[in-house]
Amino acid sequence: MENGLLLKGVGSFYEVLTESGETVTCKARGVFRKQNLVPTVGDRVRLERQPQGYALLSEILPRKNLLVRPPVANIDQILLVLAASAPEPDWLLLDQMILQAKRLGIEPIPVLNKMDCADGSIVGQFAKEYAAFQTLSVSAATGEGLNQLRNVLKGRVTCFAGQSAVGKSSLLNALFSELNLETGELSEKTERGRHTTRHAELWPLAGGAVLDTPGFSFYESPIWEQQELNACYPEFSKTPFPCRYPDCMHDTEPECGVKALLDDGSLSSGRYERYLTLARENQQRRKHRYD
Ligand SMILES: Nc1nc2c(ncn2[C@@H]2O[C@H](COP(=O)(O)OP(=O)(O)O)[C@@H](O)[C@H]2O)c(=O)[nH]1
Ligand SMILES: [Mg+2]
Ligand SMILES: [Zn+2]
Structure with a gap:
């Protein structure tokens, strides 16, 4: 028995990257169908070589997470890509994506692309508001920061997300020249790119793997x-004193440590205002959860 990472499914065949770095085509055991278990890209699996013919995919190891669109399992981290020029960052969307990722046990990594034509105020806001996160500043156009990016991808399974035209496909193409994804401004793009109907596939890179599908979506x-x-909110842990209420929403409650951070300027008002928008929405959903 060997362990491997499921890179790709083609019909009833699966390509599995073994621990020795070999890509082996496998057939799944019939038992999965009976168990209603579908081998999924990203699955950690066990395979058994056969004296002749295809290897058998004989076991799917327990999953750390399972995303549905596209179907992919065991994502370790998500690169949340923004542009340092156009399109203007949707910071609220970024904060929302950070929450969604954390919920699924995926590490969110904000990435600022297009550093070759950066707008100083965007760079400044990014640096100030996401200082508590691991971040990257890159340019798909000049290659700036791509070595750091490759380092971050080492040994982990990564996917990309972000608004249209921030440069997700360009970054993937810069990392994998064989990938050849369609890029361009919104207006230039054809309705259905060549790659939109394909199934997701993992590309092995430096002991890890990258999901080839840009434009990843979460459920509601x-x-x-x-x-x-x-x-x-990692920056909330730096409060000078704990909030009076452990479930403090940091809104109008008395003795709030987060408000104290805001007052002394160490918490950015933008991050805080967006936090409050999301927290209030969440409170509404919580109130109406049994409606
Ligand atoms: N100046 C500059 N333009 C970039 C960079 N990365 C992508 N672009 C351009 O931004 C546009 C959108 O890129 P694309 O990769 O299609 O974005 P996606 O929709 O996020 O996949 C294209 O015209 C790219 O050439 C970059 O680092 N610098
Ligand atoms: Mg794209
Ligand atoms: Zn508080």
């Missing part, structure tokens, strides 16, 4: 307990 917002939501 889950309902959070306030404490869980607070835990998604």
Whole structure:
């Protein structure tokens, strides 16, 4: 038995990257169908070589997470791509994506692309508001920061997300010259690109793998307990004193440590205002959860 990472499914065949770095085509055991278990890109699997013919995919190891659109399992991290010029960053969307990722046990990594033509105010806001995160500043056009990006991808399974035209496909193409994804401004893009109907596929890179599908979507917002939501904001942990209420929403409550951070300028008002928008929405959903 060997362990491997499922890179790609083609009909009833699966391509599995083994620990020795070999790509092996496997057939799945019939038992999965009976168990209603579908081998999925990203699955950690066990395979058995056969004396002749295809290897058998004989076991799917427990999944850390399973995303549905596109179907992919065991994502470790998500690169949330923004442009330092156009299109203007949708910071609220970024903060929402950070929450969604954390909920699924995926590490969010904000990435600022187009550094070759950066707008200083966007670079400044990015640096200030996401200082508590691991971030990257890159340019698909000049290659700036791509070595750091490759380092971040090492040994982990990564997907990309972000608004249209921020440069997700360009970054993937810069990492994998064979990929050849369609890029361009919104207006230039054809309705259905060559790659839109394909199934997702993982590209092995430096002991890890990258999902080739840019434009990744989550399902609708889950309902959070306030404490869980607070835990998604690493900058909140630096409060000078704990909030009086452990489930403090940092809105109008008395003795709020987060408001104190805001008052002394160490928490950016933009991040805080967007937090409050999301926290209030969440509170509404929580109130109406049994409607
Ligand atoms: N100046 C500059 N333009 C870029 C960069 N990355 C992508 N672009 C351009 O931005 C546009 C959108 O890129 P694309 O990769 O299609 O974005 P996607 O929709 O996120 O996949 C294209 O015209 C790219 O040539 C970059 O680092 N610098
Ligand atoms: Mg694209
Ligand atoms: Zn508080």
